[in-house]
Amino acid sequence: MMATRTMASGLGLLLLIVTFAAAAADVDLAAAVAKAQEEGDLGAVNRLCNEWIEAKPQDERPRLILGRIYLRLDKVDLAVEQFELAAEANPLSAEPRYLIGDVFRKAGQREAAEKEYDQALHMDPTCLAALLGKARIKLEQGDAEVAFAEARQAQQHAPNDPSVAALLGETLVALGSMEDALAEARRGIEQAPENADPWYCCALALESLGRTEDAGEAWQRFIELESDGQRATRVKKGWVIVGIDGLFPSLTASAGSAAVSPDGRHVAFAARPRGIFRASLVDQGEPQLITPCPEGWGQRSIRWSPDGSELLYYEASTSTNRVRRVRAALDQEPTAVDVPGVKKLSHPAWSPSGGEIHVSSAFTGYVIDASTGENRKYTITNEAGKRLYRSDANYMPDGKRLVGGLTLPRETSFLCLAPIDAGKVLAKLYDYRGGMLPGAVAASADGTTIAVTAYHGTASATRYLALVSAFPPYADARIGAYHDPYATPGWHPEGRKLVARMGGRGHSQLSVVRLGGLDCRPIGIAITRQDAGALSAVVTSRRNQVQTVSLRWEAFDADSLRLGTPGESEAPVELEPEMAFECTLELTPEQKKSVRTVKVTVLNQDGVGAVKLVDRATME
Structure with a gap:
């Protein structure tokens, strides 16, 4: 009997020693990974996390660490793979699911994101990140009231969390309650002065109130606390969406390409199948018809001439394209812009002087004298001498360069700067990743930013509007879903607003997008x-x-x-x-x-x- 008790006691002691040893090894690995992260040694982090995974395959933490690193490196697919493996390692953990939800939400895949957040909340009904993620989806869809209600629900679980206060503030900005939004932001700052979220909300509210100097100080403080990532990029470049104001509800379902007049007072836009309209941006009166849309055609890529007198656009049917110009007045008849012997011309653009018109046809560009019709043609090749397929293009404001989307068929697409008809790429500004293709391109009048749309051949891929910097250091940021990639956005001349058909399928509307953040203009x-x-x-x-x-x-x-x-x-x-x-x-x-x-x-x-x-x- 004594021998049995002694053996049991010895086995218990051995099990206890093994448990403590495993726990110590776990702590040692976690501490080693944390130290390697602090030192910025990503190679060591990767090696240690793999050792950790091998030692404890049911621990989701090393997978989550690797996934977050991949996110910072913009390797989204690898990040999602690690988060999925983390969910397999510990099916009861809510963290991998809400992290995948965050990835989907930022990519504009809101339905998929909401499913992930719901799974996280099924595992943990108090999961704050999932609650906030669902509220942000509603806010991004323009449903500020529902977003506010969901943010309030999150506040019940975490009344003193500064991120909750910040999101509440952002929903109040969207609801037009700027002073209340500012109060929420300041409450969050008092709770956690080193948390970037309430500073972001504070700056947003101040910008909305027109207190630009105070907003600038708050944006600067935000950047001190959060210097990397898409949100920081938007702040540094002045690409924060301060507000989206819908235009012309009677034409919401059909409004597409838009152009703002050179003085910023009017907008012209295509509304299929009715035609091209113009309206005041100052008092937003009823739009008036410039020219009707021919049956079976769509009107795209509207460009307003620098002197305000004319519009350029192209008409597209199922079989061909043709470029037109029309007086920017009521009830006008368009005239053709032709290149002898060339069919399927599209994507017109005015030179800043108004003396030239640029058009495209597949692999060839043409520069046309706006008065005489004389033209010269050119192609653009890559480093290997292969011709690049041309999509939309726009003159830069100096008149010396074009910016446009180019595609090497079956390989890659990118946005580039190129000297007028020189045939060579001057600089690559943006890579249309993941098989996305170039849609519309619009350069701001100050030369700082290019607005681009992108689409994919598959219906499930999210189409989006992105802003791209036109001078070093180059950067880009997606600012929202954009269902119609051919709906050219129009910049306001001062560059802090653009008119665009924002929103995904079923939610798109021609709107004025007001931008804020730091002023990066030189x-x-x-x-x-x-x-x-x-x-x-x-x-x-x-x-x-x-x-x-x-x-x-x-x-x-x-x-x-x-x-x-x-x-x-x-x-x-x-x-x-x-x-x-x-x-x-x-x-x-x-x-x-x-x-x-x-x-x-x-x-x-x-x-x-x-x-x-x-x-x-x-x-x-």
């Missing part, structure tokens, strides 16, 4: 009044390097038509860091009689700068 423009009553532009440098800048100003009437010829600075000016120069904006007596808006454009030697609009009320 130049600042302020308008002052001189003693004699004339206006002057004060141009300041925001770069640490010398810039050579040129200034141009134009006067527009109430119908967005340019009056007379543009004015220009006498010669390019060398602008030292933090230096400023002043230029008088001289208008002729004829311009002064009818002017409604003065547009000031300043570009540096890289074709990047800023645009400022001055309303008549400011001039008087």
